[in-house]
Amino acid sequence: MTRNSIAFWTGSTVFLVAVFVMTQVVGNQYPFFAGYVILQFIALAVAWSILGGYAGYVNFGTSAFFGVGVYAAVFLVKAFGAPLPLQILAGAAIGALMGFALGLLTLRMQGIFFSIATIALTIIIETTITNWRYVGGAAGIQIQRPAVTAPFDNYVQMLFFVQALLVVLAVAISRYIQNSWIGRGLQALRDDELAAECTGVPTLRLKLLACVISGALMCAVGAPAAMYLQYADPASAFNLNYSVTTLAMSLIGGTAHWSGPIIGAILLGTTQQLLTVTISSEVNVLVLGLMLVLFVVGAPEGIIGLIRKLRGDRKEGEV
């Protein structure tokens, strides 16, 4: 194990322990409600950037994957009373299949055409779910949380911890991809797809792999949301806000490094939670738009790019 890996896994363990201790010590429920949403967006942004960042294929279908995760959980709970771990696993499996199908159908298209196809996917799936009576149709469906198991004494606290686990999983996968031959291949095809092919990179296969992993993670992240809200309806589960927010978080944080989406999601997620509490939930959408514009103009490589640039400047200054 390299020194970086040791630092990463130590950091992850400390993070999980801190989250666990928090669930045991903090009595107020609000931090868990707000924290859950931030963790959910960190995981979504990290998952998104595997395809959107490393491969440069901008996916507007985050809400499709997220919503399918939500409804996979809804269906499993209603039909079999399935426990939470099973809901998440099933969500991941369905997300992987969905990523594979989407990839096969659309990854031959390049750039903007792929993005348009992912929006279409969201609309198609939302329409399908809206017309599926069993899971509540357009009116939505109420879900009863089961009793919480020890050591947690509140279901939201447990969901908070579960989401923290998903964050660590997503980051570990993203970090592994970036440092491996897969990441190098994705970076090559993002720079120049034909040149990558002619250098031996199996571009279609790598894009499919990225789409499958990214899709599986996004669906898995969506699955616990049904229990979190105790309610699901198509208009919220497939809300385009998930796509836009996730994309903005990744781009603002920077997609050149696995830590970029985490930074972006923490920054934006926290700001949004603060604004929702202090002003209104509508203002946070406005702020999201403003920040995105600011970053696209001022720092197109995101915060990671900004940091690298500052470091580079300092190095040049030393020479």
Next chain:
Amino acid sequence: MTLSDTRSPLLRISSLTKRFGGFTALHDVSVDIRPGERFGLIGPNGSGKTTLINCISGAFRTEPGTVLFRDEDIALLQPHVRTRRGIARSFQIPRPFRSMTVAENLMVALDFAAHEHVSAAQRRDSMMSILDQMGLGPKANVSATQLSQVELRKMELARAMATHPKLLISDEAMAGLSSSEVDEVLDLLLSLASRDITIIMIEHIMQAVMRFSERVMCLDAGRIIAIGSPSEVMADQRVQEAYLGT
């Protein structure tokens, strides 16, 4: 007849035709490239040289016609599979991986196309030795966006070499270079050819073609109008007409 003539060809193109809608870019092209040969491909702009290269490297699918590489039909293989079989190319307009350093550009090739299962350290050595051959050693950790034109050309050739090719196709690697730079790149190609790599060179600079090629083929409007030794082809009436437009 020399010994190389009796060996089976490295690349055999038979009756290759490529159409774009109603436009026929290549018409019934057949040619054999012998192992170890230095083959020059010339022709006026738009004559189909790059189209032919794209058909060999897999960027374009061919309709009628076959492309045999080491006796295997590769017409339906994807480009990356052809690269792994041993066909490497450079691009007319350099296409570096811009977000990477020179060293990382080569590592892509070594990660994905190198045949042997070698350790990371061996790959690193192999990369440095290719960069040194190409005179790019000091530039290893420089971003690809900061290279000069001639360095970019050399890096494209280096990246192609890192795939361990048996056939290297150089698509106008000398276009836009000064005469001393042309000589530099030409010497590089000649040194590669001396290591038993078959090279197809597309070039407009006639001195370079004459000095480099053992055999030259001239395309015009998608058809082969002459093939033979450099002096024969240059002396050919139709080649002169195609170039001078008389």
